[in-house]
Amino acid sequence: MTRILVPYHLDEHRPGLDVPYEPAVTISRDLAGDDVWERVAPLYADVADAVAGDIRAGAVPLVMSGDCMVSQAVVAGLQRADDGDGSASVVWFDAHGDVQTLETTTSGYLGGMPLRMLAGYRPELVADGLGLRPVPEDRIVLVDGRDLDPPERDYLAASEIRQVFTAELDADAIPPGPVYLHIDLDVVDGAELPGLLFPTPGGPSLSEVGQAVRRVLDSGRVAAIGLGCTWHEGVEGDDGVGAAAADAVRRAFPF
Numbered sequence: 660m661t662r663i664l665v666p667y668h669l670d671e672h673r674p675g676l677d678v679p680y681e682p683a684v685t686i687s688r689d690l691a692g693d694d695v696w697e698r699v700a701p702l703y704a705d706v707a708d709a710v711a712g713d714i715r716a717g718a719v720p721l722v723m724s725g726d727c728m729v730s731q732a733v734v735a736g737l738q739r740a741d742d743g744d745g746s747a748s749v750v751w752f753d754a755h756g757d758v759q760t761l762e763t764t765t766s767g768y769l770g771g772m773p774l775r776m777l778a779g780y781r782p783e784l785v786a787d788g789l790g791l792r793p794v795p796e797d798r799i800v801l802v803d804g805r806d807l808d809p810p811e812r813d814y815l816a817a818s819e820i821r822q823v824f825t826a827e828l829d830a831d832a833i834p835p836g837p838v839y840l841h842i843d844l845d846v847v848d849g850a851e852l853p854g855l856l857f858p859t860p861g862g863p864s865l866s867e868v869g870q871a872v873r874r875v876l877d878s879g880r881v882a883a884i885g886l887g888c889t890w891h892e893g894v895e896g897d898d899g900v901g902a903a904a905a906d907a908v909r910r911a912f913p914f
């Protein structure tokens with residue numbers, strides 16, 4: 660497993676981001692441009708290259724970042740390295756759906772849209788520049804997603820994306836082909852991981868999430884992993900809340 664750190668929250672550099680594992684590689688860039696999509700494009704291009712190179716070398720990249728949007732780059736790299744039909748699947752652990760759109764969001768938070776973008780929404784924003792092809796909805800599983808906005812509920816009800824509880828995720832629920840395993844740490848109950856940007860109550864424990872992640876890894880098909888260390892800025896540092904959360908995550912997860 661190659662640990663890659665992308666110390667950003669969207670286009671905001673977070674050099675002190677607390678992550679559970681020591682990275683082998685850190686990817687950062689001077690970001691320039693008029694809008695956020697333009698600014699992240701070269702960063703994501705670097706991440707996609709690193710991921711593709713790593714998979715081709717026989718490794719499983721683990722990409723740690725401060726948000727979930729970098730998943731666009733990880734899946735693009737995976738698709739590029741895959742010598743099968745290129746139809747990667749996605750298993751997405753998150754308290755949220757991340758299937759918002761620019762048209763329906765009320766918060767305006769772009770980090771609420773990445774799963775929708777992986778499924779093909781507005782490819783001109785990020786996907787086209789990376790050569791990312793849409794992931795078919797029936798190859799996407801949303802694990803948890805207990806905090807959905809009304810437009811996300813409507814979209815998921817009409818889509819082929821499957822939604823399961825963490826405890827329900829078994830081998831049969833894992834979609835075919837090489838898998839991109841995505842874990843937004845806010846899937847864990849907010850009470851157990853202080854400092855999250857979007858803490859959500861009523862979720863699984865860290866240890867339940869760790870066990871479900873093991874079941875996905877046991878499929879033997881995980882080709883790349885994304886770990887969203889989605890804590891607030893300001894909780895970081897040696898003895899900060901972010902460091903404590905990173906420690907707890909390291910103990911629970913098998914990476």
Ligand SMILES: NC(=[NH2+])NCCC[C@H](N)C(=O)O
Nearest residue numbers: 755759766768770771843857
């Ligand atoms: N992965 C996350 N933390 N997503 C938060 C999204 C929150 C909310 N659904 C929004 O779009 O504003």
